Amino acid sequence: MQADLRADPRAPLPETVLILGIGNVLWADEGFGVRCVEELAETVALPAHVRLLDGGTQGLYLLPFLEEAQAMIIFDAIDFGLAPGTLKVLRDGEVPAFMGAKKMSLHQTGFQDVIATAELLGRAPERMVLIGCQPVELEDYGGSLRPAVAAQIAPALEAARAQLGLWGVETRPGTTPCEGRADPSLTRAAYEAGRPSADEACRAGDARFFPDQEGL
Numbered sequence: 001m002q003a004d005l006r007a008d009p010r011a012p013l014p015e016t017v018l019i020l021g022i023g024n025v026l027w028a029d030e031g032f033g034v035r036c037v038e039e040l041a042e043t044v045a046l047p048a049h050v051r052l053l054d055g056g057t058q059g060l061y062l063l064p065f066l067e068e069a070q071a072m073i074i075f076d077a078i079d080f081g082l083a084p085g086t087l088k089v090l091r092d093g094e095v096p097a098f099m100g101a102k103k104m105s106l107h108q109t110g111f112q113d114v115i116a117t118a119e120l121l122g123r124a125p126e127r128m129v130l131i132g133c134q135p136v137e138l139e140d141y142g143g144s145l146r147p148a149v150a151a152q153i154a155p156a157l158e159a160a161r162a163q164l165g166l167w168g169v170e171t172r173p174g175t176t177p178c179e180g181r182a183d184p185s186l187t188r189a190a191y192e193a194g195r196p197s198a199d200e201a202c203r204a205g206d207a208r209f210f211p212d213q214e215g216l
Contacts, residue, residue, distance in 0.1 A: 014071035017051065021037030025186055034182075036156050037052055044161070051068075051179065053178065053180050074131065075160075078134065079134065092128055131159050
């Protein structure tokens, strides 16, 4: 993981912090960001001025949350052009610039618009940190996180807690309410355990229309 968590000691500590997971859990590793905030909600107690949000694929509906935050941490699956499963951390101006340069999905395009709109209005968080993971597989509707990506959830949370510490935020074991969480059937444990086998459900397409796909 490449990370730079240094803080400017002259900068005031943020009074409001947003921790946001974005992505689509229905498309395999696209769900990395959402699974990170899910795990954070279930394992870490955060103080009241830190807001934890499952942003899913909501796009511009997330704008009010950014406007209220002085600092923000984003979890997402990102195409860094690195080896699959690689975790990387970007900061401040690198975040909107990078998300605009490498669009991997519709949700990412939408969130780029959210940041751009917040900046245009002069209401973007003063500090932004993106904790991203290079996906292994995206073209698997109904798919689970691949092992290499799932293994990066714990390091991603560790990086987030380190950053929060630099912002003066105390973290401890416990739980935190997470706004926007999906139906319980879509939590990682329930979703992955309930997935039909390859024999019971088509995972790649209809062989009549995709005859060249392997495994059909």
